[in-house]
Amino acid sequence: MIENPNEVVTKAILRLVPVPGLDQPAALITLDNGFDHKKPNSFGPAGLKSLDEAITAATAANPSFIALTGKPYIFCVGADITGMPLISSREQAVALGELGHRVFARLKNSEIPTFAFVNGAAMGGGLEVALHCHYRTVSTGAAALALPEVAIGLIPGWGGSQILPNLIGIINAAQVILSNPLTQKTLRPKQAKEWGVADALFEAADFLEDSLAWAAGVVKGDVTVERPEIDRKDWDGVLEFAKAVLDEKTHGAIPSANKALELLALAKTASFEDGTAAETEALADLILGDESRASLYAFDLVQRRAKRPVGVPDKSLARKVTKVGIVGAGLMASQLALLFLRRLQVPVVLTDLDQERVDKGVAYVHAEIEKLVAKRRMDEGTAAKLRLLISGSVDKAVFADADFVIEAVFENLELKKQIWADFEKIVSPEAILATNTSSLSITEMAAGLEHPERLVGFHFFNPVAVLPLLEIIRGEKTDDATLATAFEVGKTLKKSSVLVKDAPAFVVNRLLTRVTSEIFQAVDAGTPLDVVNVAMDPLGLPMRPIALLQLVGPAVAYHVGETLHAAFPDRYVDSANLKRIVDAKLPVMVDKEINPEVVAILEVGDTPLTADEVRQKALDGLAEEIRLMLDEGVVAEAQDIDLCMILGAGYPFHLGGVTPYLDRSGTAEKVTGKRFLADGVANVRS
Numbered sequence: 001m002i003e004n005p006n007e008v009v010t011k012a013i014l015r016l017v018p019v020p021g022l023d024q025p026a027a028l029i030t031l032d033n034g035f036d037h038k039k040p041n042s043f044g045p046a047g048l049k050s051l052d053e054a055i056t057a058a059t060a061a062n063p064s065f066i067a068l069t070g071k072p073y074i075f076c077v078g079a080d081i082t083g084m085p086l087i088s089s090r091e092q093a094v095a096l097g098e099l100g101h102r103v104f105a106r107l108k109n110s111e112i113p114t115f116a117f118v119n120g121a122a123m124g125g126g127l128e129v130a131l132h133c134h135y136r137t138v139s140t141g142a143a144a145l146a147l148p149e150v151a152i153g154l155i156p157g158w159g160g161s162q163i164l165p166n167l168i169g170i171i172n173a174a175q176v177i178l179s180n181p182l183t184q185k186t187l188r189p190k191q192a193k194e195w196g197v198a199d200a201l202f203e204a205a206d207f208l209e210d211s212l213a214w215a216a217g218v219v220k221g222d223v224t225v226e227r228p229e230i231d232r233k234d235w236d237g238v239l240e241f242a243k244a245v246l247d248e249k250t251h252g253a254i255p256s257a258n259k260a261l262e263l264l265a266l267a268k269t270a271s272f273e274d275g276t277a278a279e280t281e282a283l284a285d286l287i288l289g290d291e292s293r294a295s296l297y298a299f300d301l302v303q304r305r306a307k308r309p310v311g312v313p314d315k316s317l318a319r320k321v322t323k324v325g326i327v328g329a330g331l332m333a334s335q336l337a338l339l340f341l342r343r344l345q346v347p348v349v350l351t352d353l354d355q356e357r358v359d360k361g362v363a364y365v366h367a368e369i370e371k372l373v374a375k376r377r378m379d380e381g382t383a384a385k386l387r388l389l390i391s392g393s394v395d396k397a398v399f400a401d402a403d404f405v406i407e408a409v410f411e412n413l414e415l416k417k418q419i420w421a422d423f424e425k426i427v428s429p430e431a432i433l434a435t436n437t438s439s440l441s442i443t444e445m446a447a448g449l450e451h452p453e454r455l456v457g458f459h460f461f462n463p464v465a466v467l468p469l470l471e472i473i474r475g476e477k478t479d480d481a482t483l484a485t486a487f488e489v490g491k492t493l494k495k496s497s498v499l500v501k502d503a504p505a506f507v508v509n510r511l512l513t514r515v516t517s518e519i520f521q522a523v524d525a526g527t528p529l530d531v532v533n534v535a536m537d538p539l540g541l542p543m544r545p546i547a548l549l550q551l552v553g554p555a556v557a558y559h560v561g562e563t564l565h566a567a568f569p570d571r572y573v574d575s576a577n578l579k580r581i582v583d584a585k586l587p588v589m590v591d592k593e594i595n596p597e598v599v600a601i602l603e604v605g606d607t608p609l610t611a612d613e614v615r616q617k618a619l620d621g622l623a624e625e626i627r628l629m630l631d632e633g634v635v636a637e638a639q640d641i642d643l644c645m646i647l648g649a650g651y652p653f654h655l656g657g658v659t660p661y662l663d664r665s666g667t668a669e670k671v672t673g674k675r676f677l678a679d680g681v682a683n684v685r686s
Contacts, residue, residue, distance in 0.1 A: 004044050004045065004080065004082065004083030004086055006082055006083070007044035007045070007046050007047070007080055007082070008034075008035070008039065008044075009033060009046040009047050009050065010031050010032065010041040010042055010044075010050070010076065011031075011034070011047070011050045012029050012030070012031055012047075012050045012051040012053070012054035012055075013030045013031075013032055013054070014027060014028070014054045014057050014058055015027075015028055016028075016061060016063065017212065019064065019212050019213075019215075019216045020213070020216070021216050021220060022064040022216050022219065022220070023064070024062065024063055024064040025061075025063055025064065026063050026064055026065050026066070026067055026212060026215065026216075027057075027058035027059075027061055027065070027067070028067050028069065028212075029051070029054045029055070029058060029066065029067065029068045029069070030069055030070065030071065031051075031068070031069070031070045031071065031075065031076050032070070032071040033047075033071075036072075037072060037074050037120070040074045040076070040077040040121060041070055041071060041075070041076040041077065041126070042076065042077055042078060042079060042080040042081075042125075042126075043076065043078065043079050043100065043125050043129075044080035044082075044083050045083070045096070045099065047080065048099050048100060048103050051103055051129075052102075052103045052106070055103070055106050055110075058112075059110070059112060062112075063112065064113075064219055065112060065113040065114065065115055065215055065216075065218075065219050066107070066110065066112055066113070066114045067114070067115040067116070067117055067211070067215060068114070068115070068116050068117065068129065068130070069116075069117040069118075069119050069208065069211075070118075070119050070120050070122075070126075071120075072119075072120070073119075073120040073121070073141070073143070074119075074120040074121050075116075075118045075119055075120045075121060075122040075126050075130070075142070076122060076123075076125065076126030076129065077121055077122070077123040077126050078124020078125040078126050078127075078148075078149075079096075079100070079124055079125045079157075079158075081296055081299065084287060084292075084296055085293070085296065087287055087288070088288075089288075090284050090288065093283060093284035093287045093288060094280055094281075094283075094284045096283070096287075097157050097158070097280035097283045097284065098280055100125060100128075100157065100158035100159075101158060101159060101276050101279075101280065104128065104129050104132040104158055104159055105132065105159075105276075107129070107132040107133050108132040108133075108134075108272075113134050113135070113215075113218065113219055114132075114133040114134045114135070115133055115134065115135045115136070115137070115211070115215045115218075116129070116130035116131075116133040116135070116136045116137070117137050117207070117208060117212075117215075118130050118136060118137065118138040118139065118142055118145070119139045119141075119142065119204075119207055119208065120139065120141065120142050120143065121143045121144045121145075122138075122144075122145050122146075123144060123145070123146045123147070123148055123186075124146070124148060124149055124156070124160075125157075125158050127145060127146065127160065128156060128158040128159050128160040128163070129158070131159060131160060131163045131164060131197075132159060132163070135199050135215065135218060136197070136198045136199050136200075137198060137199065137200040137201070137202055137207075137210075137211040137214060137215075138189045138193060138197075138198035138200075138201055138202075139189065139201075139202060139203075139204045139207040140189050140190075140202070140204050140207075141189075141203075141204030141207070142189045142192075144186040144187075145186055145187040145188070145189065145192050145197065146176070146180060146185075146186040146187060147160045147164070147176055147177050147180075147181070148180070148181045148186075149181065149256065150177065150178060150181040150182065150254070150256045150257050150260050151181035151182060151184070151295070151653055152256075152292070152295040152296055152298075152299050152653055153254075153255070153256045153286060153289065153291045153292030153293070153295030153653065154256055154283065154286050154287065154292055154295075155177075155256055155259050155260045155263060155279065155282050155283060155286060156177060156260075156263075156279070157280065157282070157283035158279070159272075159276055159279070160177065161177060161260060161263035161264060161266075161267060161275070161279055162263070162266075162267045162270070162275035162276055162279065163272075164176060164177065164197075165230075165264055165267045165268075166230055166267060167197070167227070167230075168195045168196045168197060169230050169231065170230075170232075170234070170235045170239065170264065170267075170268070171238050172195045173264065173267075174238060174239065174242045174264060177260050177264065178242055178257060178260055178261070178264075179242075179245075182246075182249070182250070182254075182257070189201055196227060196228070199225045200214050202214070232268055235265075235268045236265070236268075239261055239264060239265055242261065243261055246258075246261070249542075250540040250652075251537040251538065251540055252540075253537070253538055253539060253540025253652075253654070254291065254540055254652070254654050255285075255286060255289060255291050255654075256286055256291065256292070256295075259282045259285070259286060262278075262282070263275070263278060263282060290664050293656075293660075294653070294654055294655060294656030294660040294661065294664075295653040295654050295656070297642075297656045297660055298646055298652075298653040298655075298656050298657055299653060301639055301642055301643045301646065301657070302496070302647070305639055305640075305643055306468075306496035306643055306647065309487065309496075309497050309498060309499055310499065310637070310640065311499045311636055312483065312484065312487045312497075312499060313480035313481075313483050313484040313487075314480075314484065315484055315487070315488055316484075317480050317481045317484040317485075318481070318485040318487070318488040319430060319432065319481060319485045320403065321344060321346065321403045321404045321432075321485070321489060322346050322347075322403055323346055323348075323349070323401055323402045323403055324340045324344065324346060324347070324348045324349070324402060324403070324404050324405070324406070325348075325349050325351070325398075325399040325404070325406070325423075326340070326348065326349070326350050326351070326405075326406055326407075326408065327351055327352075327405065327408070327409060327423065328350070328351075328352055328361075328407060328408040328409045329350045329351070329352035329357045329358050329361025329362075329392060330352075330361070330408070330409075331364075332408045332436065332460075332462065332464070333350065333352075333361060333408040334350070334360075334361045334364040334365060335462075335463065335464040336406060336408055336436070336460065337350055337361065337365050337390065338364075338365050338368050338369075338464075338465070339464055339465065339493055340406075340493070341365065341389055341390055342386065343492050343493045343494060344489070344492055344493070345385070345386070345389065346389065347389050347391070348389060348390050348391075349390075349391050349392060349393060349398050349399065350362060350390075350391070350392040351392065351393055351394060351395075351396060351399070352392075352394070353394070354394060355394055358392035358393065358394060361392055362392040365390050366387060366390070369383050369386055369387060370383075396422065396423065396426050397426060399423060399426050399427055400426050400427060400428075401428075402427055402431060403428075403430070403431055403432065404431065404432045404434065404485070404489060405423055405427060405431060405432070405434065406433075406436060406458055407419050407420075407434075407435055407436065408436045411437060411438060411556075413440050413441070413444060413445065416435060416437065416440065416445050417444075417445055417447075417448060420433055420435075420445065420446070420449055420455065421448060421449070424449055424450060424451065429451055429454075430454070431454065432454055432456065432485050432486065432489075433449075433454055433455045433456070434455075434456050434457070434458035434486065435455065435456075435457055435458065436458055436459060436460055437457060437459065438459060438506075438509050438560060439504060439505040439506070439509055439559070439560045439563040439564070440563065441475075441502055441504070442455060442456065442457045442473050442474070442475035442478065442502045443475040443476040443477070443502050445475075446475050446478075452475070452477040452478075453477045453478060453479040453482060454478075454479070454481075454482045455475060455477075455478065455482070456472065456473065456474065456475070456478050456482050456483060456486045457471065457472065457473025457474075457475070457500070457502065457506070458470065458472060458473075458486060458490075459471040459472075459473065459500075459506060461508070461648045467647065467648060467650075468494075468495055468496045468647045469495065469496055469498065469508070469643075469644060469648035470490045470493070470496065470497045470498070471497075471498055471500045471507060471508065471644065471648070472486050472487060472490060472497050472498065472499055472500065473500045473501070473502050473506055474499065474500070474501065474502060475502045476502065487499075496643070496647050498635065498640050498643060498644055499635070499636070499640075501632065501633055501634045501635070503629070503632060503634045504563055504564050504566075505560055505564050506634070507629070507634060507635060507640075507644040507645075507648070508644050508645065508648040508649050509560050510564065510625065510629070511622060511625060511626070511645065511649075511658070512548070512649060513557070513561050513564050513572065514564075514571065514572065514621045514622060514625045515536075515545065515618045515621065516549065516561065517561065517564075517571070517572045517573050517575070517621070518614070518617045518618045518620075518621045519532045519535075519545050519614065519618065520573065520575035520577060520578050521573050521575070521617075522608075522609045522613075522614045522617065523577050523602065523604060524573075524575055524576065524577055524605060525604065525605045525607045525608065525609065526604040526605040526606050526607050526608040527604075527609045527614060528599075529546060529594045529598070529599055529602075530594055531609075531610070531611050531614065532545060532546070532611075532614050533545055533546040533547070533594060534611055535611040535612075535614035535615040536615055536618065537611075538615065539652075539655060539661070540652055540654065540655070541650075541651065541652070542649075542651070542652065543650070546588055546589060546594055547589055547592075549588050550587065550588045550589045554578065554581045554582045554588060555582050557578070558578050558579060558582045561574065561578065562574065571621070571624070576603070577602050577603065577604070580601050580602065580603070581598055581601070584597075584598070584601055586598050586601075616667075619665070620667060620670075622658060622662065622667075623662045623668050623670075623671040623672055624671050624672065626638070626641055626658070626659060626662070627668075627671070627672040627676075629641065630676075638659045638676040638677055639677075641657065641658065641659060641676075642656060642657025642658060642659050642660070643657065644657075645657045645658050659676035659677055660676075660677060662676060663675040663676055
């Protein structure tokens with residue numbers, strides 16, 4: 001078994017605890033890596049060895065029962081993935097799978113009753129070790145319960161794929177193992193109890209005491225745990241449906257999801273031993289695969305780099321924000337108002353051209369607050385406070401005491417310049433001015449200002465409440481205090497911020513538009529829309545190109561394309577056919593199919609491309625553009641490109657964002673002469 005010198009060892013600490021009503025004490029094993037909740041418990045080889053030793057000692061003490069729990073707020077979040085890049089052979093991967101299976105099985109096969117007291121987050125191997133126990137309680141304060149392995153290119157490899165469907169049924173198990181990871185969802189404690197993942201649910205304040213008392217009741221026979229018989233007649237049909245949904249969304253491009261389906265099918269009739277042996281083989285297949293390495297790289301970006309953005313001035317330079325002004329009251333501006341209101345909880349004021357628009361924007365915020373209360377995602381006290389903090393006015397003078405003003409109006413440079421010229425006369429010289437532009441130059445926008453140093457790009461992605469990326473753009477004169485304030489605000493908004501140089505369309509829109517440009521060059525040449533629409537399917541992207549065009553809106557896509565065509569006419573083509581679609585004002589998609597009316601208005605050539613040719617041209621274009629962006633210093637490193645594409649465009653983990661895929665496919669070297677990531681940086685094999 002390979003050792004990980006960097007493993008933060010989660011120790012299994014045993015103590016014997018007297019329990020009222022029982023003659024023998026309980027053996028309570030607490031998982032604790034010695035750090036607070038910011039560094040969660042996880043299982044590496046040394047951690048599994050510690051648990052193994054604790055189970056041996058607990059069994060020898062002949063307790064009334066054995067219980068496993070975690071440190072404050074954390075049960076265990078699974079395998080120590082920092083050691084996975086060290087695995088270089090199938091034998092090592094098999095050994096890791098077998099070690100976890102052997103240790104966890106001791107809890108399942110124990111003649112002494114075993115309990116898991118899930119006091120906090122339990123994910124991956126953490127949830128799997130709990131599933132091996134005979135009984136489980138869960139705290140109402142457990143933040144997340146999940147088997148997220150499929151999202152990082154793996155499968156539940158320590159029994160989860162076999163135990164869970166036979167505990168809660170194939171429908172719910174498929175939700176936990178397949179659907180939730182791919183949609184970044186987790187189980188909540190109440191749902192875990194309702195579905196049968198947990199046998200009892202207790203409040204966080206007295207969780208351990210209540211769990212011990214409940215376990216004593218089970219041991220004495222005072223508490224009976226009933227589990228329904230699992231219905232197997234629809235098992236195959238459920239998995240066929242799951243596969244169809246998966247194929248529609250990912251087009252078979254995620255090997256871990258396909259393996260998970262196979263294991264869930266096996267769980268219907270296989271013995272536990274045969275099922276877990278298949279898990280080990282599947283884990284060994286995946287852990288050495290390109291998609292898994294890329295997924296782990298992407299996971300590390302999201303968990304680490306996103307929380308420590310590169311090139312940011314010291315936060316001590318940041319100014320305090322006590323009031324926010326929002327210029328505009330349309331949908332985007334109203335979404336921003338709600339976000340600032342919820343996260344900063346300071347006065348937020350909207351303005352627009354007339355009172356009707358202002359009132360509509362404020363009403364939107366009020367309605368969204370009501371929805372949050374109805375869904376019990378906000379208490380009435382907080383809602384009442386926020387209602388008092390939101391306001392709107394057509395009088396710009398109400399912005400005089402705002403510390404942070406952001407505009408979200410139509411993408412027109414002259415309009416935005418006029419807005420800032422007007423508001424600069426009203427707000428204080430220290431107030432931060434932020435533009436939500438998606439493609440326009442911050443430097444040009446600030447050119448006529450008396451204080452251009454306090455204008456910064458603050459580019460959100462739609463829907464604002466869902467997409468976590470915030471591109472923060474530094475203009476030529478943006479100063480450190482403005483930038484530091486912008487990043488502190490972004491952090492408070494719970495967004496992942498990336499520092500971007502002032503360059504046309506910044507990162508995400510520049511790359512997506514390059515793909516759109518290549519796609520429409522193919523359309524103009526005569527390639528049918530239905531061919532270009534499926535060209536990128538082998539990558540397993542979240543949306544097909546034409547569906548993405550529909551979501552963004554052809555007019556918006558064309559406008560960004562115009563900006564980039566003006567800047568880089570040799571690479572971004574001004575497509576006459578895209579302009580025809582915009583002018584026709586027709587939906588590009590109707591009932592998930594390409595609109596035949598759109599097809600009818602196109603004027604195309606007679607040199608169509610195949611889907612493979614379209615895809616390669618798009619990938620070549622991405623590789624060229626990324627290399628140019630890095631050479632221009634648009635972001636610090638290729639990792640920031642990947643982070644932006646993952647968080648802002650939904651590019652999947654199994655691609656590592658984009659640059660690991662371009663590296664391993666050979667596209668990067670073919671187009672640019674070198675890889676984007678140094679060997680080992682992304683842990684992606686060539």
